[in-house]
Amino acid sequence: MPWTEKGLTDADYLAAFDLVIDPIAEAFDPDLVIIAAGFDAAEGDPLGGMKVSDQGYALMTERLLQLAGGKCVAALEGGYGLTATASAAASTLGAMLGFATPPLSSRRRPKRSTVETLGKIIDVHKEKWPVLASDEHRSMYRATLEATRVAGKEKN
Amino acid sequence: MRRGDSDDDEGSAPTVAPGTVDDLDDLAAALSGIELASKAPENREGSAADPDTILARALAGIAEDAVSTPPPSTKGDMPRRSPRLKPFPKTPAGTGGMGDGEEWRKPKLVVRYKRENATPATSAANTPEKETPKESFETARESFSEVKEEEGGQEESSPAPVSVATLASRYVVVKPEVDIVKPEDDQIEDEKDQPRSAPSPAIKSHQVHRKPRSKVKTKPRDPRSFAAFREMRREETKAETEADQLASMLEKKVSIAELDTPSRRGGRKAPARAVRSGEDVGVVGLCYSDVMELHEGPAQHFERPARHAATVARMKKDGLEDKCALIAAREATDEELLTCHSREHLAYVADAFDHTSDEAVQGVGDIYWTEHTERCARTAAGSACEAADAVASGTCHRAFAVVRPPGHHAECARAMGFCFYNNTAVAARAALAAHSHVNRVLLLDWDVHHGNGCVSLYFIFIRAIVLTACFVQLSQDPGCPLRRRSGNVRVFTQVRRGFLPRDWRHGRSWNRPRHRVQRQRAVDGEGFNRRRLPRGV
Numbered sequence: 001m002p003w004t005e006k007g008l009t010d011a012d013y014l015a016a017f018d019l020v021i022d023p024i025a026e027a028f029d030p031d032l033v034i035i036a037a038g039f040d041a042a043e044g045d046p047l048g049g050m051k052v053s054d055q056g057y058a059l060m061t062e063r064l065l066q067l068a069g070g071k072c073v074a075a076l077e078g079g080y081g082l083t084a085t086a087s088a089a090a091s092t093l094g095a096m097l098g099f100a101t102p103p104l105s106s107r108r109r110p111k112r113s114t115v116e117t118l119g120k121i122i123d124v125h126k127e128k129w130p131v132l133a134s135d136e137h138r139s140m141y142r143a144t145l146e147a148t149r150v151a152g153k154e155k156n
Numbered sequence: 157m158r159r160g161d162s163d164d165d166e167g168s169a170p171t172v173a174p175g176t177v178d179d180l181d182d183l184a185a186a187l188s189g190i191e192l193a194s195k196a197p198e199n200r201e202g203s204a205a206d207p208d209t210i211l212a213r214a215l216a217g218i219a220e221d222a223v224s225t226p227p228p229s230t231k232g233d234m235p236r237r238s239p240r241l242k243p244f245p246k247t248p249a250g251t252g253g254m255g256d257g258e259e260w261r262k263p264k265l266v267v268r269y270k271r272e273n274a275t276p277a278t279s280a281a282n283t284p285e286k287e288t289p290k291e292s293f294e295t296a297r298e299s300f301s302e303v304k305e306e307e308g309g310q311e312e313s314s315p316a317p318v319s320v321a322t323l324a325s326r327y328v329v330v331k332p333e334v335d336i337v338k339p340e341d342d343q344i345e346d347e348k349d350q351p352r353s354a355p356s357p358a359i360k361s362h363q364v365h366r367k368p369r370s371k372v373k374t375k376p377r378d379p380r381s382f383a384a385f386r387e388m389r390r391e392e393t394k395a396e397t398e399a400d401q402l403a404s405m406l407e408k409k410v411s412i413a414e415l416d417t418p419s420r421r422g423g424r425k426a427p428a429r430a431v432r433s434g435e436d437v438g439v440v441g442l443c444y445s446d447v448m449e450l451h452e453g454p455a456q457h458f459e460r461p462a463r464h465a466a467t468v469a470r471m472k473k474d475g476l477e478d479k480c481a482l483i484a485a486r487e488a489t490d491e492e493l494l495t496c497h498s499r500e501h502l503a504y505v506a507d508a509f510d511h512t513s514d515e516a517v518q519g520v521g522d523i524y525w526t527e528h529t530e531r532c533a534r535t536a537a538g539s540a541c542e543a544a545d546a547v548a549s550g551t552c553h554r555a556f557a558v559v560r561p562p563g564h565h566a567e568c569a570r571a572m573g574f575c576f577y578n579n580t581a582v583a584a585r586a587a588l589a590a591h592s593h594v595n596r597v598l599l600l601d602w603d604v605h606h607g608n609g610c611v612s613l614y615f616i617f618i619r620a621i622v623l624t625a626c627f628v629q630l631s632q633d634p635g636c637p638l639r640r641r642s643g644n645v646r647v648f649t650q651v652r653r654g655f656l657p658r659d660w661r662h663g664r665s666w667n668r669p670r671h672r673v674q675r676q677r678a679v680d681g682e683g684f685n686r687r688r689l690p691r692g693v
Contacts, residue, residue, distance in 0.1 A: 002606075003604075013602070029596065031548075032587055032594050032598070033598045034580050034583055034587075034599045034600070035599075035602065036564045036579075036601035036607060037602065038603025041602065041603070047604070049604070050604055060602065064600065070553055071547050071548070072555075073540070073544045073554070074557065075557040075580050076464075076557065077564050077607075078574075079463065080458040080463065082462050082466040083466065085463055087470060089467045089471070092556065093442065093471060096554045097440050103401060107396075107400070
């Protein structure tokens, strides 16, 4: 995901999962999932500049545990804020251990730029992954875009 | 609830839909007709015939008892009022009455009133009793003012007014008339005064489309009440959010032990400890080793041993480590590493540290070398391989490997970005090679930085797919595969310095016109920031 701006949150990452990663991954149907788990997108990281919380990491892990019958390996990569990395890694491991994570509140919506970026990605990958060209997926994308629009209005 | 009450009692129906106005008109007309007929049909007929007698009766009635039922005939005797129009509804004492002229000018409001009044009017007996003295005052005043006008000198008009004048002159003498008129005048004064301070319903009636201000609406607008409102709203949103969470958790059939989100913001909370019901997690492996803390660079370097130590300490503190099956770390073998890296690269990593030098930490830029570097890098790759192997073979269901140095920037023959061996890529290929039932591996990189190593290593590898979540900083990560259509190729060439296009050092080589502008600016020495150049160019 070539993010175009910093300060993205759980909602943006989960939107990427919703719109791009999950459909492709399900279509790919892997036997094993390996996560290069860099936690430098966590809130408080000196290099990343993103704002993903522990909850977001746990939710992303849960999404990936749905694949390949739960066969999942995570290996620590980046993550340069000690506390941020530690707690994010702990929440990821917690998700692997089956601890439930409360889902994101419906008030937290992805940024519009994020969804537009995801739209470009979908356009590029549509040819190779027919899942992304399906009507269902298109309507989901539209719904997500609508959701961001509403969020923007609220902000203003 | 309160609103409904006010609708019924005070006659403050909020709006009348535009389409229904005519219907209401008709209904009101019909109802008023019924009302009048039930009261005094003979009077109505008489009014058309002989206004004098009617007025006389009216005045006499007022003089005799103002408080009792008003003479219904007065409705008929005012020539400029349609029979449909009735005086303004009874208003609470002190709020003032409805002037006739206003009522005339704004028939819509009358319609609304009619509708309100129509409901009690269905029980015909109530209507006359309900009418207050004020109403009778109004009607009397009107007739009386007409009389006064006649007295003023319009004697040459029709014969009927003349006789009215005579009647009125008699009437003026009558005592009670003074008592009746006076409160009326007071009320008029009141009406004049009131709009300044608090508009009475009568004045309010000019604004037909506006809802009469009810008690509920007229809250004092002081900042304290706003603060209270904000506080209330905050509580509401909080409650809604919680309800949201609860609903979706119930939907997922999650047993709820704790609703608090594990966030680093408010205190360091442990993750929620509710185990999902109906799911067998199986054995979860955890792999870590102190060996990986030996690779220690400059004090201020971001990639430091404390990352590993802090992560493991946190897992122990949260009690997660106890729940996991420990996987022994090991060093990666040459075979495993050679699936991803070239033999030259292995030799380079092994020999990069100059043992003859006095410096304990060598190297420039993001990569540094110590005497333990190779061992640590191998342990990291080996641990990842071990974890993947454990999961692929079924020993563990899931596994987490706390490893450092990281690996997703490491390419086939290049160590960069704190990375030496590409741990995850090596693990994936080792799992693919060792286990026949593993045919497809999904390698997802959710690091902010572009995992160029993973992408380049899997670019031509069909059995595995790489999804990267990365943040592109043009100065550091010149190409991200998904950024442009030809992105993958670009990544593959850009990261190998030997293949760089000549003008890449100027930044965005793919945007030629812009690049030309930039180069021209560089020549001119304006607006060119040398710090944007990639390192080493």
